[in-house]
Amino acid sequence: MSEMQKKMSRNTKSNLITYGMVAAAFLIMQSLISMDRISYLVEGLMVPVCVYVIMAVSLNLVVGVLGELSLGHAGFMCVGAFTSAFFSKCMSDVITVAPLRFFLALLIGIASAAVFGLLIGIPVLRLKGDYLAIVTLAFGEIIKNLVNVLFIGKDSDGFHFSTEGAMSLNLKDDGMVILSGPQGITGTPRDSSFFVGFILIMVALFIVTNLINSRDGRAIMSIRDNRIAAESVGINVTKYKLMAFTISAAMAGAAGVLYSHNLSTLIATTNNFGYNQSIMILVFVVLGGIGNIRGSVIAAVVLTLLPEMLRGLSNYRMLIYAIVLIVMMLFNWAPKAIEWRERHFSFLKKKKEAVR
Amino acid sequence: MSFISYLINGLSLGSVYAIIALGYTMVYGIAKMLNFAHGDVIMIGAYVAFIGMSQAGVSPVIAVAAAIIVCTLLGIVIERVAYKPLRNASSSLAVLITAIGVSYLLQNTALLVFGANTQTFPSVVSWGGITLADGAMNISGVTIVTIVVCLVIMAVLITFVQKSKPGQAMRAVSEDKGAAQLMGINVNATIALTFAIGSALAAVAGVLLCSAYPSLTPYTGAMPGIKAFVAAVFGGIGSIPGAFIGGLLLGVIEILGRAYTMSQLADALVFAVLIIVLLVKPTGLLGKKIQEKV
Numbered sequence: 001m002s003e004m005q006k007k008m009s010r011n012t013k014s015n016l017i018t019y020g021m022v023a024a025a026f027l028i029m030q031s032l033i034s035m036d037r038i039s040y041l042v043e044g045l046m047v048p049v050c051v052y053v054i055m056a057v058s059l060n061l062v063v064g065v066l067g068e069l070s071l072g073h074a075g076f077m078c079v080g081a082f083t084s085a086f087f088s089k090c091m092s093d094v095i096t097v098a099p100l101r102f103f104l105a106l107l108i109g110i111a112s113a114a115v116f117g118l119l120i121g122i123p124v125l126r127l128k129g130d131y132l133a134i135v136t137l138a139f140g141e142i143i144k145n146l147v148n149v150l151f152i153g154k155d156s157d158g159f160h161f162s163t164e165g166a167m168s169l170n171l172k173d174d175g176m177v178i179l180s181g182p183q184g185i186t187g188t189p190r191d192s193s194f195f196v197g198f199i200l201i202m203v204a205l206f207i208v209t210n211l212i213n214s215r216d217g218r219a220i221m222s223i224r225d226n227r228i229a230a231e232s233v234g235i236n237v238t239k240y241k242l243m244a245f246t247i248s249a250a251m252a253g254a255a256g257v258l259y260s261h262n263l264s265t266l267i268a269t270t271n272n273f274g275y276n277q278s279i280m281i282l283v284f285v286v287l288g289g290i291g292n293i294r295g296s297v298i299a300a301v302v303l304t305l306l307p308e309m310l311r312g313l314s315n316y317r318m319l320i321y322a323i324v325l326i327v328m329m330l331f332n333w334a335p336k337a338i339e340w341r342e343r344h345f346s347f348l349k350k351k352k353e354a355v356r
Numbered sequence: 357m358s359f360i361s362y363l364i365n366g367l368s369l370g371s372v373y374a375i376i377a378l379g380y381t382m383v384y385g386i387a388k389m390l391n392f393a394h395g396d397v398i399m400i401g402a403y404v405a406f407i408g409m410s411q412a413g414v415s416p417v418i419a420v421a422a423a424i425i426v427c428t429l430l431g432i433v434i435e436r437v438a439y440k441p442l443r444n445a446s447s448s449l450a451v452l453i454t455a456i457g458v459s460y461l462l463q464n465t466a467l468l469v470f471g472a473n474t475q476t477f478p479s480v481v482s483w484g485g486i487t488l489a490d491g492a493m494n495i496s497g498v499t500i501v502t503i504v505v506c507l508v509i510m511a512v513l514i515t516f517v518q519k520s521k522p523g524q525a526m527r528a529v530s531e532d533k534g535a536a537q538l539m540g541i542n543v544n545a546t547i548a549l550t551f552a553i554g555s556a557l558a559a560v561a562g563v564l565l566c567s568a569y570p571s572l573t574p575y576t577g578a579m580p581g582i583k584a585f586v587a588a589v590f591g592g593i594g595s596i597p598g599a600f601i602g603g604l605l606l607g608v609i610e611i612l613g614r615a616y617t618m619s620q621l622a623d624a625l626v627f628a629v630l631i632i633v634l635l636v637k638p639t640g641l642l643g644k645k646i647q648e649k650v
Contacts, residue, residue, distance in 0.1 A: 069449065123635050130390060134589045135634055137582075138627035145624035163618065182620075275582060279392075279456055286453045315468055322460035326438055329457060333450035334441035 015209045018294045019202065025301070026198040033194070042308060047262040049304045050197025051077075051255045054204045056284040056296040058251035061208055063282065064291030065217065066244040067224030068125070069133040072140025074277035076113045076249040078268055080256025082147055082179070084109030085188040085266050089178050090154060092189050102191035106257045113253020114246050116143070121245040125238065137275050147268045152179040184267035185260075192261040200258055201297075204251050208293055211247065220244045287328060361493050362615045363608060368499040368568065370607020371506030375561040376584030377591070377599035378513065379554030385530040385594035386550045388448065392455040393434060394558060395581015396462035399574060401427045401559030402477065402566040403470055409478050416480040423559040431555025432548050434458055440544070459578075466574035474573050477566035498567045505564065509557065510600050517596060526550055530594070583610075586630050592643025601641060605629075 029046060032038045055077060062070045084105040095101040120139050127135055151162040155175025162168045166177045179185050211217045219240045222230040231237050260266045270276050284303055288295030306324070310317035331337050376398060383391045401423040408419030438458050442451040483497035517523035528536040529546045537543050565580055566572050583606060591602025606626055613625040633641065 063449070069452075123631070127634060127638050130384075130593065131589060131634055131638060131640075133390075134586065135631055138586065138630050141627050142624045142631075145621060145627075149618055149620045282449075283453055283456060286447075286449050290447055290449060318460065319464040319468060322457050322464055325457035326454055326461065329450055329454040330438070330441055333445040333447065335444050335446075336441060 011213050014294070015205075015213075018205060018209065018297065021294070022198070022201055022205065022297060026194075030194065041311075042305070045305065045308060046194040047192050047197050047258065049301055050194065050201055051259045051262075052281065052284065052300040052304050053201050053297050054197075054255040054258070055252055055281045056288065056300040057201075057204050057208055057293055058248045058255065059281050060285045060288075060291065060293060060296045061211070061244055061248040061251070063285050064289075064293075064296075065208075065212060065224065066220055066241060066248075068241070068245075069129070069282075070136040070245075070248075071133045071275060071278050071282065072120075072136035072138070072143075073248075073252055073281055074273045074275070075136075075140030075143040076117055076252035077256035077259065077277070078140075078143050078147060078273035079116045080109035080113040080253025081260035081266060081273070082185065082256075082268070083112040083253075084257040085185045085260040086152070086178055088189050088191065088261065089185060089187060092187075098189065098191050101189070102196070102257075102261060105191070105261065106254060109257035109260075110250045110253045113256065114250035117246040117249020117252075118242060121242045121249070125241045125245060137278065140273070140275060140278055144268045144270075144273045147179075147184075147273075148182050150179055151177065151181050153177045182267065184265060186265045188260055188264060188266055190261060190264060192258050197258055200254055204254070205293065205297075207247070207251070211244075212293075216240065216243065283325065287325070287332070358615075361495070362611050364495055364499060364503075366608035366611035367604060368502045368607070369611055370587075370604035371502045372561050372565045372568070372580065372603075373584045373587045373607050374506050374600045374603025375509060375557050375564070376580060377588040377603045378509070378596060379557045379561075380585050380588040381591075381593055381596060381599040382526075382550050383554050384588065386526060386547055387439065387443070389439065389451045390455065390585070391439075391554075392452065392581075393458035393462060394554065395577035395579075395584070396459050396466075397427050397430060397434075397555050397558040397577070398562035398565065398581060399466060399572075399577030400430060400462060401562035402572055402576060403466060403475075404559070405480070405563045406475055406477055406566070406572055407470075409480070410475075416482075420480060420560070420563050423563055424556045427555040427559035427562075428552045431551040431558075434555075435548055435551040440547075463574050463578075470574065472574065474571045477570040477572045479567040479570065480563055481567060498564070502564045502568065505560065506600075506603075509560070510596075513553075514596060522546070522549055583626065586626065589640055590630055590633055592640030594644065595640070595642045598640060598642035 029038070033043055033046075055073065059070065059073045062068055062073070087108045088101055088105045091101055091104070095104070120136070124132060124135050124139070149163050151164070151166055151169055153160045153166070153169040153171045153175050155172040157172065160169040160171060160175070166180050169175075169177065171177070212221070219230070219235045220243070222235060223237055223240055227237060284300040285296050287303065288297070288299030307317050307321055310320055313320060376394065379394050380391060383389065383394070404426045405419040405423040408414050408422050409416060414422075438454050439451055442454055445451060479498055481497040481501045483501070485494060485496040485498075485500060487494045517526060525536070525541045525546045526549070528539065528541055529543055533543055536546075561580075562577065566576070584603065587602035587606040588599045589602070590606060591598025591600070609629055610622050610626050613622040617625065637643070
């Protein structure tokens with residue numbers, strides 16, 4: 001029993017460190033911004049950093065906790081971004097209180113991403129391993145492509161839909177085009193802020209860390225470790241897989257809401273909602289440590305800011321980014337490198353064990 | 357008439373996908389990894405052939421040969437430096453992310469060396485093609501050459517894997533690495549050979565792709581790479597005939613989709629067909645069923 005209590009307290013301590021770290025980082029950045037010590041470019045990156053942190057934490061729920069590889073996570077972000085931006089643009093005249101409008105948009109973005117997560121999860125989670133990965137990638141691409149051919153307009157008669165073009169919506173004079181195919185949604189009210197992003201990160205962290213340490217979370221992890229054993233002790237595999245997948249999709253939807261309300265023009269391209277983005281987020285998760293939530297947060301922050309820090313190197317920065325990525329992966333994961341680290345830094349490890 | 361010409365164009369694009377998918381599927385079969393950098397090897401191959409033809413002014417045959425040699429060496433080096441150290445890593449995701457890193461590296465190296473401008477690729481096939489039905493239908497030379505090259509590669513590869521000693525070694529390694537080693541097979545050399553063949557095929561695919569669709573940028577390889585990966589999964593990843601069938605089907609679906617539905621939805625259609633196939637046959641058309649041991 002005391003062993004159990006000790007373990008629980010270690011979990012709680014670890015979670016508190018994560019929360020504290022995020023809060024401290026937020027306070028430091030916020031005070032630096034208010035003192036004007038930070039360049040305009042870096043200040044503009046604060047909301048994207050929050051978006052990627054939430055994405056990394058939510059993908060870690062699928063990859064690290066559930067143990068399935070998803071390559072279509074940006075698709076859920078896309079759903080959240082477009083549904084919420086759609087709502088905000090429709091309601092920009094009706095609801096003038098920005099925080100209320102953003103909150104409602106957030107709920108809508110989360111709910112629609114969760115519905116997509118559930119609908120996609122039901123067929124997808126029957127597949128295994130790399131097949132599952134490619135199907136999630138396919139769904140992500142389909143969502144992105146569909147958004148790019150959809151035109152939606154609004155006038156006094158209600159909503160008009162088309163896949164042909166803005167002209168074929170046949171809007172009346174008082175109408176306006178809301179979603180304009182490849183041109184996306186323009187004029188979304190910019191309701192996101194660094195503070196909102198920080199709050200969303202804290203909520204996401206709270207949900208994930210509590211889920212991991214709950215009965216449901218242990219059921220999910222048991223499926224990851226051995227599906228057949230989990231099934232044979234009576235764990236409903238489909239239910240728990242869907243649960244993790246849907247929660248993760250909902251969180252990606254929240255990140256999408258944050259993302260879309262930070263831009264006045266929202267368009268779906270390969271780089272923001274395509275497989276490139278999904279892969280980028282997977283890089284955060286793997287580099288930060290699969291299943292390690294705090295690691296995901298750190299990796300997302302560092303890797304989002306890294307290209308900016310390397311800006312002085314102009315054309316070479318993405319090259320250096322690629323090399324850093326490869327070297328870090330080799331150093332972290334290659335069995336030879338791990339052996340070498342243990343030989344040369346064994347004193348660090350011993351110290352840790354002594355504390356334990 | 358137009359349907360037949362769409363079909364032939366689809367088969368031609370599908371042949372390119374099939375050649376790329378062969379590289380994916382062989383590497384997956386033997387190393388159990390998704391080589392995300394494969395698409396960018398295609399792009400490097402196309403650039404080498406492009407430089408050879410338009411700047412060095414050599415004949416297309418020499419340019420293609422140079423592209424094949426460069427890509428083969430590149431494939432071996434990538435495997436040796438970036439993938440081999442991670443072969444026994446505790447998570448299979450590690451090598452996947454490293455492959456993504458290699459993909460970024462190749463793209464950005466190409467960006468620095470060749471520039472971001474779109475280059476117009478001169479076709480390697482100067483033959484004008486054939487005209488059928490009194491000029492109502494014209495099949496370009498590139499189309500025919502692409503389909504023929506794909507069929508030849510397919511036949512040679514199947515014979516190689518089934519009959520030759522190195523081919524048998526490849527099958528043995530993909531079946532069971534440990535047992536293959538005990539039988540005296542040089543596992544490292546066999547895996548390197550697989551990467552070499554896959555990358556050489558990528559060079560051929562790059563040249564053929566750019567001959568048919570002549571715009572070349574450092575990102576040219578990314579989307580065909582993903583599509584070919586889909587084709588490999590479609591046919592059952594790890595299976596060589598599967599990659600062939602998957603590639604051809606994908607090309608035909610894409611071209612017909614582009615012709616008869618909205619062109620922006622062609623990619624979505626390709627992915628939708630993949631999803632349906634995988635839901636009915638979870639390991640692809642010709643994939644092996646994996647038995648689960650308790």
